[in-house]
Amino acid sequence: MANPTQPVQNSMKPGKWLNSSCKMCIHSCNTRIHITDDGVVNKVEGNPTSPSNNGRLCPKGNAAILRHYDPARFRTPLRRTNPDKGPGVDPKWEAIGWDEALDIVGRELKRTMDEDRRKLLPAINNFQKLFLWAWPAALGNANYFSSVGNFCGGGYHPMNGFVHSSFAAANDVNYCNYWINNGGGDGFSSHLHTAAQANHVAKARVERNMRVVVVEPRLSIGAAKANEWVPIRPATDRQFALGLCHVLVNEKLYDAKFLTKDTNAPYLVGADGYFVRNADGKIYVWDAVDARAKLWDDPGVKEFALEGSYDVDGKACQPAFQKFKDILRECTPEQMEAVTTVPAATTRRIAREFAKAAQIGSFIEIEGRLLPLRPAAYNYYRGAQGHKYSAMANQAFKLVNFLVGAIDTPGGHVGATLDDQMQEIRGGVGQIVPGENGMMKTAPHQLHPEVPFSYPPNETHLMGYFPIGVDPGHLTQHTLANPEKFGLDYQPDTMLLCHSNPLWNISGSREKWYEMMRAMRFIVAIDILPNESNEWADIILPAHDLMESWNMTMIEPPHHEGMCLRQPATPPLYDTKSEEEIFYEISERLGVLETWNHILNFVNGFHQKPELLLEPGRKYTDREIAERKGLLWNGKDLDWYVEHGHAVTPRRPEKWYRPWDGMRLHFYIEDILSARDTLRAKMEAADVPIRHEWEWGDYQPLPTPVLDPVHQEPSGFDLYAITFKDIQINFGESIGNPWINDIVFKDPVHTAVLLNAATARGKGLDDGDVVRIESPYGSIVARVALSEGVHPDAVCVSNALSRVATQNTGVRHGGGNFNELLPANLKHTDACSGQPETVAKVRLTKLAAMPREVAAGNSAFRQGRGH
Template structure:
């Protein structure tokens, strides 16, 4: 894009640059305060406050800055949001708030937000092509999109429509599910497999395809695997609130190649070699059994009470009588009998004595103990088995569904939206049966969500599928709250893929890398401050369902992404003779009056009231907090569940046996079904999907040698990608506070994009802190700044994800649209997957070399 003077609004011939992406910013900001953009959001309103901070009001909302989804309140003075805190009514996070929530203030008032719809004037698409965006009306933008959708319907090509989703609210089905299906496309693609999908593979042990909560207040030992709960994991605000109590009552150990923010607040750090978590977890399980420290009330015991778990020796499986578990003796005989700490030490890099000591300390705390499995062992090319190995410790110690242990989310009852069956015509019914663009369910893509072949999404494979037009061409696409060109490994593939799509509409608060390939850009409301919506979280034995609501007047010509924009598009389609989508949306009525929506704003309000009716309507209550009606619920802003019912899932799990499965009959059934679907064997499935297990080994927790990209001689280091405490995922980089406060994370530097090396490695390479270095993997190279830090394990390079935007705003990019500030980790991460879950791999497989730049 053409760079103009800082105050320029429009280039020659009406071409829009970064400054005109934020059309109207100067006028808007002038009414806020003078000074730099970093201060404008919080400047006092002297016209009203006369030098003193005016009295304001707390408005309840929810944060969508990460997957914590914490209940929040926004302090509003004279119509301006000035402060964020946790909602004191929430029983999960209470008044506590992590630091990243406050960055939302800079985001909502960011002068670099997209302020009106825009269309592309340059038909060429590519990284170096100026889109030539010019402002247009909502009518013109939606007319363009509706025309393209109708063209697909007229040609019976509705399956060539695709909708991509990043973050969302619980109103998502109105856009993500109903819209493509009623149009006639199977292609609704979520971001889930680039998030943390492999963590859910514990489903094959305990029947829960879901994220879990952790009973921190009641625990006596927390063993954390590749997660950073005080910094960048689900429930950050909640765990910040309870961590002090845990340190008083429990021992906490962090298994991570780098010293994380949470690791710095633990009792013990186990700096495991990247990719070797499964070996360490297996050795811990071996130790617990050999020492007779499994939790017998949950697991069971030998018929005569004599421990027969002797290293290297098989047992008679019938001599062990299990209670609430299945297959422990088989697991021991097939694998665990030989997985001693001495075997694991040279693999994982942790001394055998430490493995044994931590394992026994963990087991001694049973059953009030937590094996917390995060993305580190999960999102690797063979991550499924790392997850099963680490999660098996919860089964051995009885911490599964127990006090002070690992719990499922408390139940909650959103009201579903009406069925769409009557609104799908013959064209739609044919279109939705076509193969999805992400190729899920093929032989090489089991994607076994909830045990179903092809049950889960395959997000990062979409780029290759579009490029190869396999299973079909994508002609028209929509994307919202996503930026896959930045957030997926193999960024160049996404550039190529998005260049191929004839027409792309991007729904976003900020112009981003993905927007550069858009034909229209549709500006959306900021969820926390400008929209109705809902999200929920669960921790410490409760679930909180939060209401997002408009806390301030919309600053610019924006719309809500999951309600208003779909409604307006439905109106445009109805004008062209296809009214099915609009008629469907009209079935969502105001629960209090029964009135059907007449416009987009009524549709948004009625949709949120409908979705949350079981929480606010006393006649529809399903438990938990009680409210007198909608008005009281809006004021409080959060519903809390009843307390957790411990041990209700013991022998009542969603597995095939109903038990906690060490030998997973559930996984065996899923793999056999997938193999049968493709007329082959499970062993062949494992081979095609790049796992080493054969036979029964495929159904038990075990260590799989990490599949690595790069020869160790040429690429002697392992790369460690991580998220920092100010990362609102990849969306923080245009917030000055993010850059100023980056040194809150151990080893990081303000205003720098650093890669952390151990001083031992720095001395050997002649590299000092502050030097520019080049990191090279088999797929690319980036340049960043060196930071020598003892918290990086020797032989590793740790770098935070989040910088390297070449299109996001004045602070995120060096030259907007052309040159990045810092480096994007995904430019050097090879494209690989844990194929059983479909998860993109970010850990354990990346070899690199380090040179002075």
């Protein structure tokens, strides 16, 4: 009988197996790569020794072979010879040597540094090498021209920092018995470590009969496999969650002990929204037995009051829980049904089922530690929270878990780190740190430190005006179109792209983005394959792909921890370099090599062990940096990792379950008000012209049911357009790969927009009809496919249809970028978190035929030609 821990040899050719990790999405499943004796990669599969993905691998992981051997890859440094730039315009690349290419880049970037460092727009999006994101800091530049991290999780990441001191969150598959997925495909089709999570979720359903409820406008893969699909009108998920909270609170289905002991829910809040404090800054609570105010840590408190209205030192106040209960008066399931279309009876039933499944009051012993057991959890992602009032949406979902005591408990909703190593060694970020008045210190800044406020703004995307947000890269369009309004005293003219495609991933008008790109004096792109953005470059610096490079990381592991090795499977096929070497060469030419090494020492944590420090004036290889990261994690050298492939283990329970034990969590987030008022004071002092139109109401310590502005578009726009993705196109880096195309473009879900059959009939539309999908901000064209698995108000656009065929012959022209339908303005941006609205209100117009330019793109795709 075959050993189940050994990889399966699916090739007749002899060769060797190599341990590595995948990079076909942002995550890091452990893999085994087979290389034939003649040096050809002919098989990739999951590494069965990894407890994370247990030998599983998704279609994208298997398609890594076609990434490696893609004939469209950049093979040598390239210089543009065509001065004309535009979508689909042939750059007429000329091959040049590395020294010449790097000298040109160094010269042009040095000019920008000498003139005004703010003129550089960087877009560095390699998640598995997060340390590269810090490179602009070596130049004193904080611009960020991209929506990566913000479009998908603008409010999500800061809220996880507020609640868990983490970057992400996941339901605990180890013990969960009632799993709600809202607007995210965790465990089925997308988001965190998809191949790994799908394996673990499937086992939980088979072994424990875990119930899955999926709340989404579309019958997604997850919804199709769930016990129950709850169709919901797009951009109303927050209201649904508040409806659940109404039932849990008013039927007293909540964990009062958890709320009073482990959260700030009993802290008294004044009329100004701030906690009521004494002269020493200590917060008051109300003792329900003695009927008087006491300090939160008074050992004489007999019973913390969660409800009621009181007077303390002449100040009217209420417990934070009462504040939330008052909000919920306007959130009955019946009231929320009018917004969400989810029947009130369904909301009430799910809330009761959820509370019952949570087993409030139960405990479990894990490794000698007695812990609350709460096997019910509410999980969500971009579809649910990617809206104007994103911070409030994220908090609403968290509060469902708060109410049953399921935050960071076995079976509950648990924080997940961004880069495991940073959780271990980076002080104050991704760690649990005590704060004031018994509360855990919040950590909303998970990607980088807070960007200082300035006026005029030093960042085109106004990051200094989002003190607890994630970089709103889309606002660059808004500010550059109105430089006087925003006080911009410089005009960006240089761009550095690294594994980034902002012209695809960013909201707003394509034409306006094109205008901005044409205005660039110089653009350099570090990349592997052509895309919509790097075709505008003046210089291409070709990077190694994942089978030619070294790295050590584990990105957003839901239930595991430990470094994952990526190592070369073959020598570089072409004249390419690692990203590390490229940035070192550029840094040396700019005279910032020492600064860059200092930054690398900090962001990688090497400063924690002096023997790992990078020397100031040296350049290091990707191999040397990977080895240091491995040594930092477990003291093992690269030879150990080459043999084992990874150091992955189940997450240590003390890190995973209640790592904040003894501190109180932020049920009520006063820090949001503090950030608001500090920013407002800075704007007033600087006399910032836009301060009076800033969306100050977006800063709320508790979520409210206020409608997102997308619902208030002109009445002629009667449907809601959403975009979605399945596992084979999860986190980009996909379309254009022949194997991925073979899956995607044979599936009608990904070759036409989905429309509810009854809605289509009401509009005189049928399968295959061509429609223009128009929002108040832009339009796209596509064919219609009718489906019963779509909410009647929704138009569902696959991520596969949002690409534009340019010089990459493998990209199908879908009729226009979905993001064209979305605005890039302040009104539709959460002033608290920086999250842009990701749903568009649209109207459909039937066309007689596919427009000529779209038909030409499709024809080019079918014939295997580019533009």
